[in-house]
Amino acid sequence: MSAPLIEMRGITKIFGAVKANEAVDLSVAPGEILGLLGENGAGKTTLMNVLFGAYAPDAGEILVEGRPVAIHNSADALAAGIGMVHQHFHLAPRLTVLENLLIGIPGKSGRIDRARGLARLDEISRQYGLSLDPNLLVSALSVGEQQRLEIVKALFRGAKLLILDEPTAVLAPSEVDGLFAALRSMAAQGLGIIFISHKLNEVRALTHRCVVLRHGKVAGRVDHPAGTTSAEMARLMCGHEIVPPVKEASTPGAAVLTLDGISTAGHAGMLLRDVSLVVRAGEILGIAGVSGNGQRALADVISGMLPPRAGTMTIAGKTVTQFSPRELQALGLGRIPEDRMTTGLVTNLPLADSMVLPRIGTEAFSSKGLLNPAAIRAFAEAQIKAYDIRCPGPMARAGALSGGNLQKALLARELAFDPKVLIVSQPTRGLDIGAARFIHEKFLAMRAKGCGIIVIGEDLEELLMLSDRIAVMYEGRIAGTLDSADATVARLGLMMTGAGQTEEAA
Amino acid sequence: MSAVFEQILQVGFLAAIIRIATPLAFATLGEMFSERAGVLNLGIEGIMLLSAMAGFTAASLSGSLWLGVLVAVLVGALMGALHALFTVALGLSQHVCGIGVTLFCSGLAYFLYRLIFGQQSVPPSIDGFKTAPIPLLSDIPILGPAVFNQFALVYLAIIAVPLAAFVLYRTPWGLSVRMVGENPRAADSAGVSVIATRFQAVILGGALIGLAGAFLTMAQFNAFTFGVVSGRGWVAIALVVFGRWDPWRSAGAALLFAFVDALQLRMQASGLGHIPYEAFLMLPFIFTIVAMAFMSRNAVAPSALLKPFRREER
Numbered sequence: 001m002s003a004p005l006i007e008m009r010g011i012t013k014i015f016g017a018v019k020a021n022e023a024v025d026l027s028v029a030p031g032e033i034l035g036l037l038g039e040n041g042a043g044k045t046t047l048m049n050v051l052f053g054a055y056a057p058d059a060g061e062i063l064v065e066g067r068p069v070a071i072h073n074s075a076d077a078l079a080a081g082i083g084m085v086h087q088h089f090h091l092a093p094r095l096t097v098l099e100n101l102l103i104g105i106p107g108k109s110g111r112i113d114r115a116r117g118l119a120r121l122d123e124i125s126r127q128y129g130l131s132l133d134p135n136l137l138v139s140a141l142s143v144g145e146q147q148r149l150e151i152v153k154a155l156f157r158g159a160k161l162l163i164l165d166e167p168t169a170v171l172a173p174s175e176v177d178g179l180f181a182a183l184r185s186m187a188a189q190g191l192g193i194i195f196i197s198h199k200l201n202e203v204r205a206l207t208h209r210c211v212v213l214r215h216g217k218v219a220g221r222v223d224h225p226a227g228t229t230s231a232e233m234a235r236l237m238c239g240h241e242i243v244p245p246v247k248e249a250s251t252p253g254a255a256v257l258t259l260d261g262i263s264t265a266g267h268a269g270m271l272l273r274d275v276s277l278v279v280r281a282g283e284i285l286g287i288a289g290v291s292g293n294g295q296r297a298l299a300d301v302i303s304g305m306l307p308p309r310a311g312t313m314t315i316a317g318k319t320v321t322q323f324s325p326r327e328l329q330a331l332g333l334g335r336i337p338e339d340r341m342t343t344g345l346v347t348n349l350p351l352a353d354s355m356v357l358p359r360i361g362t363e364a365f366s367s368k369g370l371l372n373p374a375a376i377r378a379f380a381e382a383q384i385k386a387y388d389i390r391c392p393g394p395m396a397r398a399g400a401l402s403g404g405n406l407q408k409a410l411l412a413r414e415l416a417f418d419p420k421v422l423i424v425s426q427p428t429r430g431l432d433i434g435a436a437r438f439i440h441e442k443f444l445a446m447r448a449k450g451c452g453i454i455v456i457g458e459d460l461e462e463l464l465m466l467s468d469r470i471a472v473m474y475e476g477r478i479a480g481t482l483d484s485a486d487a488t489v490a491r492l493g494l495m496m497t498g499a500g501q502t503e504e505a506a
Numbered sequence: 507m508s509a510v511f512e513q514i515l516q517v518g519f520l521a522a523i524i525r526i527a528t529p530l531a532f533a534t535l536g537e538m539f540s541e542r543a544g545v546l547n548l549g550i551e552g553i554m555l556l557s558a559m560a561g562f563t564a565a566s567l568s569g570s571l572w573l574g575v576l577v578a579v580l581v582g583a584l585m586g587a588l589h590a591l592f593t594v595a596l597g598l599s600q601h602v603c604g605i606g607v608t609l610f611c612s613g614l615a616y617f618l619y620r621l622i623f624g625q626q627s628v629p630p631s632i633d634g635f636k637t638a639p640i641p642l643l644s645d646i647p648i649l650g651p652a653v654f655n656q657f658a659l660v661y662l663a664i665i666a667v668p669l670a671a672f673v674l675y676r677t678p679w680g681l682s683v684r685m686v687g688e689n690p691r692a693a694d695s696a697g698v699s700v701i702a703t704r705f706q707a708v709i710l711g712g713a714l715i716g717l718a719g720a721f722l723t724m725a726q727f728n729a730f731t732f733g734v735v736s737g738r739g740w741v742a743i744a745l746v747v748f749g750r751w752d753p754w755r756s757a758g759a760a761l762l763f764a765f766v767d768a769l770q771l772r773m774q775a776s777g778l779g780h781i782p783y784e785a786f787l788m789l790p791f792i793f794t795i796v797a798m799a800f801m802s803r804n805a806v807a808p809s810a811l812l813k814p815f816r817r818e819e820r
Contacts, residue, residue, distance in 0.1 A: 074697050075697030103682065105678065112678055
């Protein structure tokens, strides 16, 4: 048997008191797709950053094709044939595709070698089916195309091993299929691939072998992921059984939120055309769609941040079309925004401040025009306890919390005031199974209490599991609405590409 | 007023525009390289003054103008390195450090000048650069005598613009500069040293700013006074925005500013004497503010401008 492409032996990395990785062994053979599985904070990204030279390991060694190598920075990693596609893309939006490819590549007699760059790009495009227009600005590319560019960038530099850090988190289902096809083609042509994910079905569908990390250590190795159940792999990841939450039957009550013929003006991704929706008490309405088809505008209109140009919106029968976010919230609207770091909370302020932010200035947290720090603190402390938010305390900087704990904090802040209507975007993006499970349970509990919930998401399985009905958005319109009993991933996926539209309109 | 318009069409007026634009062009290109790499250099005003003083002193003591230019460029590059040390290596606030560099350089220039030349009633002067007509080209009507019968440093500025565009857009180093100014992490993961590239860009920028200073004391005024820079550095910062961080547009912005400045000089001299001359002096600056208000709406600064880069940040 030939030497593995990459072998990591006994890798240990310590941050302060935390052992992010402890004695991890891992190897990838040419032509092999290795899944690296684990919950958030299990040490997957740290391990890959050690391999890519961003962190120096405290112990252990890395072998490339049987020879020990020292990788101190990304240049060393690239020289050793290791390429990485980070979760947050490393691209310059205002430069072209070709310029992003050629960065750091020596030129010919002092000039950028455009001709050779174009030829290499063409070669890679044809070899792996990854086509890109070299002259487009990166800002004009879709997220899927940007990811393709990141992959091409690694191959361009002669990567023999490609690390992909949660590549599917940002993709629509149809784009995931394209990515998987490209990855299989690369593996078939002898490249090694490390695929990091916490989506079990993807790991089972794609990878040949998989390593599960838990608390920085290898918790298990699976040799035939396709032949193993998701439940078994989830058990390895979490260390205990994961039971999916039970959705009890409920009879929806009166309409709590209606949109009638809502249209907005706006640039790409912010456009709504004649959107009509009803959410009833005790019902979860899922909104599916490829990102950029008006979901953000919908969330902004409902939460009062984007005044619609036409149409009416009512909450519990009251017309609220031109209401401000503060007025809507006073009527019982809760919102959990898509991006917890930018619109959700203020990362540089104490967590407690962020937790009362939407209600700052109300009687609960202030008196006579002055803040009431004791009330703010008490509220935050109570929620931290109730939701088991792991943090140093209510006065800790919000930005220091992990994604799952931030999402819990946002959930706590809205649910504490018993909203009648709750609109959430991408509620579990980037969260691990345990945290996602917790969020799901809370939604179902709110549903049982008679709250009307809108869940905007790209994870169809999650929407199918939570929703009573699912509406699909396509180019700013509602392309159709299905009862979740009738909905399947395939059917929704088809509607998301606009295929189901004519049928529904008829 | 007609007298003013007659003036505009004269060769002397065109030549004046080119002369006024030259130090602005050097300074603007210098600031542009620095900002393209993500580093605002507010030290520009002081670096220009110190370079102007150092170049003048070297030329005055050695008798060699080109040695003076070399010293001015080296001093500019050195002060660029100082600014980069604070803002790139140590990651300190670019605003505060830039103003610090300006105050430091200005103070140092005054101090050294007094130390070397003492206090004299008439400031010492040198025999500055003479105009050097370029054969054939200077015979072109109007344009020839205006553009091609100039100081050597003017020709250098004319060459510097396309050269800067070539370096920025056509060389791997220029691409690295643009990349570290847009997304340093992307450059880093592609194996480009963000720190080194930023240092180089700020030092190159400092050298160009030094050239601007050299022009003032060795071609334009042939003497050093404490007001010799008088805001040209600050103007260059505005011109970079006005020129949208592009060498060609920046040079165009410098020419436009120079046009207004040359115009106000003529207006001062041509019978509009009942208006205080300070009113004319304000014109180019009012123009800059108005132009900025209109043009900078569409201007998009390099994304990573003002943002220090640290690798181990999680």
